Amino acid sequence: MARLQRRLAQFAAARDWGQYHTPKNLAAALSVEAGELVEIFQWLTPEESGRVMARPESAHRVEDEVADVLAYLLQFCEALGIDALGALASKIERNEKRFPAAENGHSME
Amino acid sequence: MARLQRRLAQFAAARDWGQYHTPKNLAAALSVEAGELVEIFQWLTPEESGRVMARPESAHRVEDEVADVLAYLLQFCEALGIDALGALASKIERNEKRFPAAENGHSME
Amino acid sequence: MARLQRRLAQFAAARDWGQYHTPKNLAAALSVEAGELVEIFQWLTPEESGRVMARPESAHRVEDEVADVLAYLLQFCEALGIDALGALASKIERNEKRFPAAENGHSME
Amino acid sequence: MARLQRRLAQFAAARDWGQYHTPKNLAAALSVEAGELVEIFQWLTPEESGRVMARPESAHRVEDEVADVLAYLLQFCEALGIDALGALASKIERNEKRFPAAENGHSME
Numbered sequence: 001m002a003r004l005q006r007r008l009a010q011f012a013a014a015r016d017w018g019q020y021h022t023p024k025n026l027a028a029a030l031s032v033e034a035g036e037l038v039e040i041f042q043w044l045t046p047e048e049s050g051r052v053m054a055r056p057e058s059a060h061r062v063e064d065e066v067a068d069v070l071a072y073l074l075q076f077c078e079a080l081g082i083d084a085l086g087a088l089a090s091k092i093e094r095n096e097k098r099f100p101a102a103e104n105g106h107s108m109e
Numbered sequence: 110m111a112r113l114q115r116r117l118a119q120f121a122a123a124r125d126w127g128q129y130h131t132p133k134n135l136a137a138a139l140s141v142e143a144g145e146l147v148e149i150f151q152w153l154t155p156e157e158s159g160r161v162m163a164r165p166e167s168a169h170r171v172e173d174e175v176a177d178v179l180a181y182l183l184q185f186c187e188a189l190g191i192d193a194l195g196a197l198a199s200k201i202e203r204n205e206k207r208f209p210a211a212e213n214g215h216s217m218e
Numbered sequence: 219m220a221r222l223q224r225r226l227a228q229f230a231a232a233r234d235w236g237q238y239h240t241p242k243n244l245a246a247a248l249s250v251e252a253g254e255l256v257e258i259f260q261w262l263t264p265e266e267s268g269r270v271m272a273r274p275e276s277a278h279r280v281e282d283e284v285a286d287v288l289a290y291l292l293q294f295c296e297a298l299g300i301d302a303l304g305a306l307a308s309k310i311e312r313n314e315k316r317f318p319a320a321e322n323g324h325s326m327e
Numbered sequence: 328m329a330r331l332q333r334r335l336a337q338f339a340a341a342r343d344w345g346q347y348h349t350p351k352n353l354a355a356a357l358s359v360e361a362g363e364l365v366e367i368f369q370w371l372t373p374e375e376s377g378r379v380m381a382r383p384e385s386a387h388r389v390e391d392e393v394a395d396v397l398a399y400l401l402q403f404c405e406a407l408g409i410d411a412l413g414a415l416a417s418k419i420e421r422n423e424k425r426f427p428a429a430e431n432g433h434s435m436e
Binding site for chain 3: 328331334335338341342349350351352354355357358361362364365367368371373376377379380389390391393394395396397398400401403404406407408409411412414415416417418419422423426428
Binding site for chain 2: 001004007008011014015022023024025027028030031034035037038040041044046049050052053062063064066067068069070071073074076077079080081082084085087088089090091092095096099101
């Protein structure tokens with residue numbers, strides 16, 4: 001992941017995109033790509049949503065949006081010096097304390 | 110990253126959250142968290158957005174939302190058997206061909 | 219609707235919020251509020267999502283997010299001189315031509 | 328606005344789209360369209376964002392996304408029996424009490 005983050009940074013630098021890549025803009029771009037991922041699923045039933053990888057066309061589209069979301073997340077973290085994996089590991093530890101395993105209902109926040 | 114993906118899967122399984130974690134719902138949850146990340150930046154100037162990590166309170170909030178976005182992205186990929194890093198590596202290769210380094214303007218799609 | 223649009227404009231002007239209310243920021247704020255609306259529904263089944271108004275607490279939350287989405291949409295249109303109702307009427311006319319009534323499947327774009 | 332809401336309802340009914348138009352799906356569709364609106368602005372400076380209506384191509388794109396956002400908002404409200412204008416009027420009244428006019432900073436929630 002660190003290697004991909006560096007490649008993305010070089011890719012943007014070589015195209016002089018640094019001026020566009022403020023944290024604010026990268027957060028917006030991330031949410032736009034997340035919206036494009038939601039769009040694939042918006043009219044599907046829960047069951048249909050589990051079968052999107054069975055058709056090559058929708059499978060490719062889903063993978064493409066996943067790549068876009070991850071690309072902007074890594075670029076956002078690069079811009080602000082955030083360790084995404086470290087942040088997630090800390091969060092999981094906090095959540096393991098907050099939501100003991102027998103919990104009913106659902107909330108991850 | 111693979112290790113965190115497994116921990117998230119165990120975390121959800123132990124709480125019987127699998128029923129909620131359809132790809133459709135996880136994509137929606139990812140976009141909700143991306144929206145919460147955007148919220149932090151929505152009224153900031155581009156310059157202010159570059160300084161969010163300087164204040165402990167906003168730094169913590171940003172890291173927390175990054176963790177949430179990554180958590181739902183990994184859970185989404187787990188549910189559909191997608192290799193996020195592989196999808197991103199393929200995308201970067203395609204983009205390196207599509208956007209030669211002297212390109213003006215900006216577009217990553 | 220025009221009257222509410224004016225009240226929102228006066229409300230923002232009286233608080234000197236004009237500096238924050240660029241079209242870019244208002245579009246981001248609109249998407250953030252739309253995300254908060256999605257959040258209410260994210261773990262619900264399609265059937266449960268049809269019953270959110272039956273509980274006073276979730277009914278109030280839904281109405282509150284609807285108000286926020288509409289508020290930012292109107293402020294966005296105010297900032298750019300857009301006639302939202304006119305834009306929608308034109309779109310409906312175009313769609314009535316593009317999607318004759320016997321159409322299968324779903325797409326509104 | 329009520330008239331447009333009825334036309335949208337007839338439009339969807341004539342195409343048998345009612346099955347897709349659960350509140351959950353309509354909220355997701357609304358957020359997807361809000362994301363498409365953000366996309367237009369994502370790499371623009373605040374100043375550039377104020378000039379999007381000066382170019383016919385981007386002006387048309389902005390109006391089109393405004394129409395889509397409003398269309399899904401009205402269909403969402405139709406599905407749940409929500410009076411969007413009434414909800415906004417109530418919210419403005421509450422906010423006029425919560426944020427007296429001399430307020431510094433910015434928050435609308």
